Amino acid sequence: MSRIGKQPIPLPQGVKVNILAEIIEFEGPKGKLISLLLPGIKAKLEDNKLILTRRDDSKQQRSFHGLNRTLAFNAVVGVSSGFSKQLEIVGVGYRAKVERDRLELNLGYPKPIIYKIPKDIEIVMEKATLITVKGINKQRVGQVADEIRRFRKPDPYKLKGIRYVGERLKKKERKAGVTDV
Numbered sequence: 001m002s003r004i005g006k007q008p009i010p011l012p013q014g015v016k017v018n019i020l021a022e023i024i025e026f027e028g029p030k031g032k033l034i035s036l037l038l039p040g041i042k043a044k045l046e047d048n049k050l051i052l053t054r055r056d057d058s059k060q061q062r063s064f065h066g067l068n069r070t071l072a073f074n075a076v077v078g079v080s081s082g083f084s085k086q087l088e089i090v091g092v093g094y095r096a097k098v099e100r101d102r103l104e105l106n107l108g109y110p111k112p113i114i115y116k117i118p119k120d121i122e123i124v125m126e127k128a129t130l131i132t133v134k135g136i137n138k139q140r141v142g143q144v145a146d147e148i149r150r151f152r153k154p155d156p157y158k159l160k161g162i163r164y165v166g167e168r169l170k171k172k173e174r175k176a177g178v179t180d181v
Contacts, residue, residue, distance in 0.1 A: 028079030
């Protein structure tokens with residue numbers, strides 16, 4: 001059996017699960033999410049735990065089993081506690097601010113970058129250089145964080161730009177043959 005797929009998913013207090021033919025609906029304090037059931041995967045509730053089983057032991061079914069279990073687990077965590085990613089802005093004069101449904105980034109370009117915040121995502125500014133992206137869908141939180149990071153990726157020579165908190169970067173040496181004037 002799949003090591004991931006065979007593990008039952010414990011349901012926290014306040015999370016309701018509705019199993020339909022091809023989808024599983026999760027509802028919790030943070031909101032509602034839907035997880036698709038891939039072909040050949042069945043779901044059932046036992047003792048406040050969600051258990052996923054597969055039709056046979058083919059390679060396709062084993063991979064679907066683990067994938068489906070992980071997607072369902074992420075939905076349970078999302079509706080109960082949510083997900084977040086933190087980005088830090090490094091550079092002289094680089095900063096950001098949130099106004100209603102817009103994120104304004106000053107990243108050394110002639111004009112500030114305006115990013116429209118999606119409705120299912122919340123962006124919190126703890127400092128002018130620390131952005132926290134929050135939401136119930138893990139994939140959407142990661143996608144929005146990556147879109148913001150792409151506005152100014154960390155420079156390998158000066159390490160300026162937007163990076164994830166805790167991301168380790170390798171600083172490159174300057175190019176050979178360059179003299180300081």
